[in-house]
Amino acid sequence: MKLNVKNLGLDDVALEIDSTPTTVDELAEETKEQVDKLHKEAEKIEEVTEDEKDAPRLDLVDVMGSEERNAKALDILEKERMLQVERENEWKKEKKSKRMKRFIKTSILVFVVAVLFLAWYSGYRIPxxxxxxxxxxxxxxxxxxxxxxxxxxx
CATH class of the missing domain: 1.20.5 (Single alpha-helices involved in coiled-coils or other helix-helix interfaces)
Structure with a gap:
């Protein structure tokens, strides 16, 4: 290990540790650690490739070209479209129902106010x-x- 000294000011001194190996033994030890890491990574890669050999494979041509699969997908899409149409119709019914209820409530309020106004205008004293x-x-x-x-x- 080698220490480098830098002069940063009049009295300031900073020490830096140089981590590069200087002896042959340190170089050999570092090289051995790197080789061990590479062997471990190679074993992991080999395990993955062995697992992939045992896994079943799908032929994309069979899956994508299947008429049954396409027919089922079209059926599902048609059902979803029909459900969407039903949801739209329900939403329209609810909107119409709310509009009708609001109209009835407003009509009743206007009728009551009109009757009270006409009674007051004709001189009737409301008790x-x-x-x-x-x-x-x-x-x-x-x-x-x-x-x-x-x-x-x-």
């Missing part, structure tokens, strides 16, 4: 307790004061 009227007038007045105060700076 609402006076406490409610006072409470609603108080809410209105406080909201009115808050809005006008905000815009006038009071």
């Amino acid at each position: 609402i307790p006076d406490e409610w009227v006072v409470h609603i007038q108080g809410i209105y007045q406080s909201a009115y004061d808050a809005v006008t105060g905000y815009f006038t700076g009071n």
Whole structure:
């Protein structure tokens, strides 16, 4: 092992360890380790190739050219297409049903508001307790004061 000294400044000294082998024994030992690693990798590769010899092989021409396989694939695709059409039809039915329910609810609300408006317009006093009227007038007045105060700076 050899130590190299570098002068990095006036008083700063850094030591670096040179890891290159200098003796014949160290060189031989390093070479032997590399050879052992290569032998281990070669054994792993041989094991894989031996395992592949025992594995069954598929002939791609038989698989891809099979009429039965193509027919089954077409059947599966046709079934999927039919399921997609059914899902679309169900979605359209649900959408139509929701639209109809929303229309009915809106119609009922508009009818009730129209009847109340016409009754009020014709002079009919809707029997609402006076406490409610006072409470609603108080809410209105406080909201009115808050809005006008905000815009006038009071």
